[in-house]
Amino acid sequence: MFSVDYILMQGANGLVIGCLYALMALGLTVIFSVLKIINFGHGEFYMIGGYMSYALATLVGGLNPFVGVLFAIVVLLVVGSAFDALFLRPLHKGIVERPDEYAILVTFGLSFFLQNLMLGLAGPFPHRTESFLPGGIHVGSIMISGDRLVAAGVALILMFGLLLFIKMSWTGRAMRAVSQDREAASVTGINPVRTGNIAFSIGAALAGASGALIAPIFSIVPDVGVLPGVRSFIIVVLGGMGSVKGAILGGLIIGLVESMGAALIPDMSRALAYRELYGLIIFVIVLLFRPRGLFGEEYS
Amino acid sequence: MRDTPVRRVSFFSVLVVAGLMVPLVVQSSYWLHVFAMAYFYGLLAATWSFLDGYSGQFSFGNIALVLIAGYTSGLLAKYTGAPMWVGILLGILASGVVGLFIGILCLRFKGAYLALFTIAFAEAIRLVLNTEHRFTRGPAGLSVEGFFDTTSKVPYYYLMFAILIVSMFILYKMAKSKWGLFFRAVREDDDVASALGVNIIRYKVIAFVVASLFCGVAGVFYAHFNQMLAPNFGTLATMGLVIGMAVIGGVENLIAATLGGIFLEFGLESLRGFGAWRLVVFGGLLMVVVRFARNGLLAPLCRKLTGEEV
Amino acid sequence: MTDIDLKVESLKKHFGGVKAVDGISFSVVGNELIGLIGPNGSGKTTTINTINGLLKPTSGSIHFQGERIERLPPYERAKRGLGRTFQVTRVFRRMNVMDNLLVPALALGHGDRKTAEARAEEVMEFLTITRLAYEPAQNLSGGQQKLLELGRVLMLDPVLIFLDEPFAGVHPELRTQIHEYIREVHQAGKAFIIVSHDMDTIFGLSHRVLVMNEGQLIADGDPEVVRKDEAVIDAYLGEASEKEQLEGAGATGGDHA
Numbered sequence: 072m073f074s075v076d077y078i079l080m081q082g083a084n085g086l087v088i089g090c091l092y093a094l095m096a097l098g099l100t101v102i103f104s105v106l107k108i109i110n111f112g113h114g115e116f117y118m119i120g121g122y123m124s125y126a127l128a129t130l131v132g133g134l135n136p137f138v139g140v141l142f143a144i145v146v147l148l149v150v151g152s153a154f155d156a157l158f159l160r161p162l163h164k165g166i167v168e169r170p171d172e173y174a175i176l177v178t179f180g181l182s183f184f185l186q187n188l189m190l191g192l193a194g195p196f197p198h199r200t201e202s203f204l205p206g207g208i209h210v211g212s213i214m215i216s217g218d219r220l221v222a223a224g225v226a227l228i229l230m231f232g233l234l235l236f237i238k239m240s241w242t243g244r245a246m247r248a249v250s251q252d253r254e255a256a257s258v259t260g261i262n263p264v265r266t267g268n269i270a271f272s273i274g275a276a277l278a279g280a281s282g283a284l285i286a287p288i289f290s291i292v293p294d295v296g297v298l299p300g301v302r303s304f305i306i307v308v309l310g311g312m313g314s315v316k317g318a319i320l321g322g323l324i325i326g327l328v329e330s331m332g333a334a335l336i337p338d339m340s341r342a343l344a345y346r347e348l349y350g351l352i353i354f355v356i357v358l359l360f361r362p363r364g365l366f367g368e369e370y371s
Numbered sequence: 372m373r374d375t376p377v378r379r380v381s382f383f384s385v386l387v388v389a390g391l392m393v394p395l396v397v398q399s400s401y402w403l404h405v406f407a408m409a410y411f412y413g414l415l416a417a418t419w420s421f422l423d424g425y426s427g428q429f430s431f432g433n434i435a436l437v438l439i440a441g442y443t444s445g446l447l448a449k450y451t452g453a454p455m456w457v458g459i460l461l462g463i464l465a466s467g468v469v470g471l472f473i474g475i476l477c478l479r480f481k482g483a484y485l486a487l488f489t490i491a492f493a494e495a496i497r498l499v500l501n502t503e504h505r506f507t508r509g510p511a512g513l514s515v516e517g518f519f520d521t522t523s524k525v526p527y528y529y530l531m532f533a534i535l536i537v538s539m540f541i542l543y544k545m546a547k548s549k550w551g552l553f554f555r556a557v558r559e560d561d562d563v564a565s566a567l568g569v570n571i572i573r574y575k576v577i578a579f580v581v582a583s584l585f586c587g588v589a590g591v592f593y594a595h596f597n598q599m600l601a602p603n604f605g606t607l608a609t610m611g612l613v614i615g616m617a618v619i620g621g622v623e624n625l626i627a628a629t630l631g632g633i634f635l636e637f638g639l640e641s642l643r644g645f646g647a648w649r650l651v652v653f654g655g656l657l658m659v660v661v662r663f664a665r666n667g668l669l670a671p672l673c674r675k676l677t678g679e680e681v
Numbered sequence: 682m683t684d685i686d687l688k689v690e691s692l693k694k695h696f697g698g699v700k701a702v703d704g705i706s707f708s709v710v711g712n713e714l715i716g717l718i719g720p721n722g723s724g725k726t727t728t729i730n731t732i733n734g735l736l737k738p739t740s741g742s743i744h745f746q747g748e749r750i751e752r753l754p755p756y757e758r759a760k761r762g763l764g765r766t767f768q769v770t771r772v773f774r775r776m777n778v779m780d781n782l783l784v785p786a787l788a789l790g791h792g793d794r795k796t797a798e799a800r801a802e803e804v805m806e807f808l809t810i811t812r813l814a815y816e817p818a819q820n821l822s823g824g825q826q827k828l829l830e831l832g833r834v835l836m837l838d839p840v841l842i843f844l845d846e847p848f849a850g851v852h853p854e855l856r857t858q859i860h861e862y863i864r865e866v867h868q869a870g871k872a873f874i875i876v877s878h879d880m881d882t883i884f885g886l887s888h889r890v891l892v893m894n895e896g897q898l899i900a901d902g903d904p905e906v907v908r909k910d911e912a913v914i915d916a917y918l919g920e921a922s923e924k925e926q927l928e929g930a931g932a933t934g935g936d937h938a
Contacts, residue, residue, distance in 0.1 A: 111486075157662070158661075158662050168774070171482030171483055172423065172427075172429055173665075174483070175482075176614070176657065177661045177662065179657075180615070180654050180658035181654070182654075183611050183653065184655050184657075186608075186650075187647040188651050190646075191646065293647075294608075297606075297607065301491075301494060304490070305491075308487065344498070344501065344502040347494070348495060351498070355491050355492075355495075358480070358488050359476065359479070362479075362480075549783075549787040549794065552776075552783055552784050555775075555776055556776070556784045559773040559774060559775060560771050560773065562735055563773070564773075564784065565754060566733055566734070566765055567759055567788060567833060567837060568760050568788035568837055569784060569785075569788045570756050570788070571756065
């Protein structure tokens with residue numbers, strides 16, 4: 072039906088975009104590990120990242136497009152930190168009743184707030200940023216767009232950097248300690264409030280980086296983050312909540328599934344529309360039959 | 372504080388009488404439409420309060436159930452010659468059945484997992500409705516026949532008002548009954564409730580089915596009132612409005628949640644000129660209320676006016 | 682008075698590699714008053730959670746009143762007369778005292794709201810908390826919440842009650858009160874299994890003591906005998922204060938009513 076080349080190309084594209092999915096999901100994982108909450112505003116951090124990259128390029132012309140990514144990261148670190156300090160502090164202190172409900176409400180409120188803020192500021196019309204690497208790269212008989220390849224490459228570098236940071240740095244160790252046992256960690260002198268703040272900011276920044284990296288590829292609109300947001304939930308559940316390996320592997324898997332899935336349904340218009348559905352189906356299956364995902368803990 | 376029935380009955384009577392008199396005072400068709408939609412959102416906010424505030428199940432699925440009911444009724448009318456009331460009944464039933472199914476599945480989930488699962492459900496419904504456009508007319512929208520053969524909004528106003536009053540009465544009675552105590556116990560601490568003899572499975576599912584049935588009622592009203600159904604009504608944004616309304620009003624208090632829905636819908640409509648900014652304020656308000664006034668803005672007032680906990 | 686009969690056989694509860702409860706067996710016949718002690722982490726609370734139904738056992742069986750119950754959900758066990766309280770009080774915080782008490786009574790389904798309210802009033806009087814009837818539970822002091830938990834489980838009219846640390850963090854006056862309440866209820870025909878680190882009270886109160894260590898039952902019998910048991914003293918080695926309590930417990934002559 073389809074040529075091997077086509078399937079390979081879809082697969083390659085899937086893996087490449089999967090790296091970006093993984094980056095964003097990793098952000099969600101960091102937040103979940105340390106704060107024990109699912110950030111329902113994660114998609115909007117991605118969206119803001121895209122807009123920040125565009126904003127910088129518009130305000131300061133002629134800059135290397137990578138600076139836009141850096142700018143997005145910085146902005147999201149600030150936004151994440153501010154939101155955490157204003158709204159998530161009670162969670163770190165452990166003084167909230169029904170913390171799950173609180174976290175969903177407050178992060179969902181943020182999602183609402185940010186989406187409409189950008190709608191008000193930037194309007195509903197799509198924006199696009201400059202290409203990182205125009206044209207395509209040929210690998211054998213497969214062609215992958217330069218942008219996607221560069222984006223994936225940077226994503227991999229960022230993920231690698233993050234993992235190093237978590238393993239080696241003092242803050243990284245503090246984050247791991249708090250994620251295992253907040254009270255024990257605070258007894259040993261780690262400040263859970265500050266650690267939580269840092270974790271949330273990092274998580275936000277990773278989502279923002281993902282958005283900035285994808286900006287040249289897809290257009291930016293205020294609700295561009297909704298699907299990626301849902302997708303990052305799917306990935307985190309598939310990989311296992313709180314599992315770094317899971318987030319990365321999950322991202323690649325979902326990237327592949329979406330690409331290949333689109334290739335395998337003959338009816339073109341339906342196939343594309345149902346791309347999202349494949350992810351949702353996997354999501355539901357995992358939730359029903361193996362809620363801890365691939366690498367998650369059995370008792371959480 | 373114990374029940375003071377007289378205060379309660381007077382409070383509700385005043386509301387009912389006020390509601391009945393509205394069309395005498397408000398002539399504008401546009402504003403009567405807004406009123407009806409405000410009651411619609413009020414009812415939805417009540418169903419959400421029933422699910423989260425009373426039985427502790429944080430669901431993103433209410434709007435999807437609204438669409439299921441509406442589309443069932445609309446599609447039945449379009450493809451079969453069935454009289455409208457058949458579509459309406461089957462629409463409500465469809466919501467109830469789907470709600471039962473989802474509710475049973477949701478038993479295995481807690482907290483955020485339940486929320487995520489219902490998000491998946493809601494998105495899947497929206498996706499399917501959009502994509503099967505050959506059948507559902509997709510994003511272009513399905514047109515549905517109105518209840519009444521008139522362009523006047525007055526009969527629609529009274530219909531939705533009646534639906535609201537009757538629905539609230541039923542939900543309220545349930546909340547005050549022993550079922551209400553069980554729901555609350557399940558919400559507070561379902562392990563403890565179970566250890567004290569409460570059949571948490573039965574009551575979680577009952578809450579889900581009841582909420583779904585009322586979402587269905589709202590859904591068939593919306594279909595035949597708006598006379599147009601579009602899948603994008605079922606985005607997470609719309610669901611977010613409902614959740615926000617219930618929480619800002621007071622999620623643990625059925626009346627407060629309903630009033631939250633009504634007032635906020637009015638607020639949003641009145642501020643239409645400000646475009647997206649009114650939703651920025653809405654989102655901000657939601658965050659601030661959750662952070663600083665978790666019980667909601669209207670709940671304390673409602674308690675005073677009705678003289679009870681609800 | 683109802684016959685009381687609990688039989689636990691080779692009960693195991695493993696969490697992955699952790700063997701929280703590793704093959705315990707014991708029986709309760711009639712209205713016994715049993716203390717369940719053991720060093721921290723010995724599996725006492727896990728045992729209660731498994732018997733009451735919050736956790737599913739990895740293996741083993743539990744018979745209660747002649748029925749196998751290990752597959753039943755907690756509410757079915759509660760309806761058959763198995764009650765429990767929690768180590769850290771878990772009252773329904775945003776509901777008032779009366780509503781807290783009504784939940785189990787109405788859940789059992791015997792009689793209507795009026796009867797349940799009357800019973801609740803009796804229980805509140807017994808525990809001298811009547812004046813708190815319409816206070817939200819979260820406004821109660823720690824000790825009052827402990828009393829409310831006790832009252833709630835009594836509303837089930839259970840035949841066998843597990844109390845998990847009923848004396849923890851409670852000031853001496855209230856401790857004596859709770860001690861008295863337990864004795865009175867016991868004399869009315871109910872069996873108790875009480876987990877506590879308060880050696881004095883446990884040895885003073887119980888007719889029989891079970892000792893757990895590292896998931897296993899290492900002693901089961903008369904308090905005096907258990908107190909001097911080598912294995913028991915060994916288990917507490919390193920838990921200095923408890924060891925002292927063991928040695929001094931009951932020496933001031935608590936009563937074995």
